[in-house]
Amino acid sequence: MASRFASFASALVFGVLAGLVSAGAQDRSIVVASTTSTQDSGLFGYLLPLFKAKANIDVKVIAQGTGQALDTARRGDADVVFVHAKSQEEKFVADGFGVKRFDVMYNDFVLIGPKSDPAGIKGTKDIVAGLKAIQAKAAPFVSRGDKSGTHSAELALWKVAGVDIAATKGPWYREIGQGMGPALNTAGAMNGYVLADRGTWISFKNRGDLAIAVEGDRRLFNQYGLILVNPEKFPSVKKEFGQAFIDWLISTDGQAAIAAYQIDGQQLFFPNAEKKGS
Amino acid sequence: MSDQFSAWQLILNGDAALFAIVRLSLAVSLSAVALAAMIGMPLGALIALTRFPGRSVLVVLLNAMMGLPPVVVGLAVYLLLSRSGPLGSMGILFTPTAMIIAQTILIVPIIAALTRQTIEDLWAEYRDELTAMDVSRTGRMATLLWDARFSLLTALLAGFGRAAAEVGAVMIVGGNIDGFTRTMTTAVALETSKGNLPLAMGLGLVLVAIVLAINAAAWGTRIWSERQAG
Numbered sequence: 276m277a278s279r280f281a282s283f284a285s286a287l288v289f290g291v292l293a294g295l296v297s298a299g300a301q302d303r304s305i306v307v308a309s310t311t312s313t314q315d316s317g318l319f320g321y322l323l324p325l326f327k328a329k330a331n332i333d334v335k336v337i338a339q340g341t342g343q344a345l346d347t348a349r350r351g352d353a354d355v356v357f358v359h360a361k362s363q364e365e366k367f368v369a370d371g372f373g374v375k376r377f378d379v380m381y382n383d384f385v386l387i388g389p390k391s392d393p394a395g396i397k398g399t400k401d402i403v404a405g406l407k408a409i410q411a412k413a414a415p416f417v418s419r420g421d422k423s424g425t426h427s428a429e430l431a432l433w434k435v436a437g438v439d440i441a442a443t444k445g446p447w448y449r450e451i452g453q454g455m456g457p458a459l460n461t462a463g464a465m466n467g468y469v470l471a472d473r474g475t476w477i478s479f480k481n482r483g484d485l486a487i488a489v490e491g492d493r494r495l496f497n498q499y500g501l502i503l504v505n506p507e508k509f510p511s512v513k514k515e516f517g518q519a520f521i522d523w524l525i526s527t528d529g530q531a532a533i534a535a536y537q538i539d540g541q542q543l544f545f546p547n548a549e550k551k552g553s
Numbered sequence: 554m555s556d557q558f559s560a561w562q563l564i565l566n567g568d569a570a571l572f573a574i575v576r577l578s579l580a581v582s583l584s585a586v587a588l589a590a591m592i593g594m595p596l597g598a599l600i601a602l603t604r605f606p607g608r609s610v611l612v613v614l615l616n617a618m619m620g621l622p623p624v625v626v627g628l629a630v631y632l633l634l635s636r637s638g639p640l641g642s643m644g645i646l647f648t649p650t651a652m653i654i655a656q657t658i659l660i661v662p663i664i665a666a667l668t669r670q671t672i673e674d675l676w677a678e679y680r681d682e683l684t685a686m687d688v689s690r691t692g693r694m695a696t697l698l699w700d701a702r703f704s705l706l707t708a709l710l711a712g713f714g715r716a717a718a719e720v721g722a723v724m725i726v727g728g729n730i731d732g733f734t735r736t737m738t739t740a741v742a743l744e745t746s747k748g749n750l751p752l753a754m755g756l757g758l759v760l761v762a763i764v765l766a767i768n769a770a771a772w773g774t775r776i777w778s779e780r781q782a783g
Contacts, residue, residue: 311746315743315747335728335730337728337730351635351636455746456746457745460745480747480750481749509636
């Protein structure tokens, strides 16, 4: 009676666990802690099958903000980080958590806003003037507020604009603590401005009344970096497979694959690896 | 326009990726229910039939734990299984096994608390008979659990419902890895964040339909077994 259920249940559980263990026996896989922008833009969906065909290594991507991705790696829970906040990445390497940092590609940030443009900044190329106008008019602004690469870039731009955002932010400045997609969804719902990476913006499907307000300022440059987590710190790091992934991405093949990824005829990321790393 | 149809096209075309997601969701949640039943049912029955100091506190605590926030359970399991955590050497963070562990912790209190109530009610009915027959406590627990099996099915379904619906725990300990730890709920969260709201809604409807089908099957099994049992 009860034992019949127990045997059924244990058969089910052990069946599942056995399936998982056998899958792990020939484990040619790595965990890459990366950002929501690389995943939500569809880049990984395009690159990973190419890498798998080349190297027969499965890449498991955990998509988080840059800050969280680096934290995941700091705990030893990833083999490679693929993120976009150079100062945080350099600190990660300097603290001994990463082996070496490689530039891999770039795109740029764009300031997105409602078509009605309450701050009157549409078409300007000066991101600093744009942010100052938003603050002066207290137009709604959505901040990621999640220590992501985009959040770091936004805070740096407020600093350049001479706005002490921590001291002056009012109800117009809304920190949502979520990824790029949710931030765009929120900006759309509240007719607000938001800083986004161009890749996520191009692939974003729920634009509603949102459009690009400011683009083309060189201060909107967005560099992505690759780092192998330090195997001396965490012996569990799969350094050969992880390094193979990095080597492929910065190789001529990998760089060409990044350049070839397009949505609606637009290139999302621009390769700029210099093989040596830093 | 195409988005409105894509979710249904995925289903109608028997999309392999979608089936893999559905299969993983079911495997994880059903395994968690099975494990939680093996722990929660005996535990609930034991508490129902035992009197000891502090029992009321335990019962209240158990009932309260039915409301454990999935995201908190997920975080706790994450910290345990992380390479820097006490169980890090097992290397099971970001795997389906980790997801089963988190969901099991989440639903043991639900199954245990509902079992306790059911068995306690039934015990009031059976007390004289079982006491007269001088049945051991293990024997009583087994008899009561067996005789309450149809009511306990509801406890299992409540546990399954909780497991299949939650996103907070599996997102944190599974990592929402494409083709490996992506479940129905984390896929809905991902599509929502990509602004692909129609597809997200479509996946959500698939999930609801599957949960409905499982509940209908459980109901049918119950009716059928009750007939068999006469």
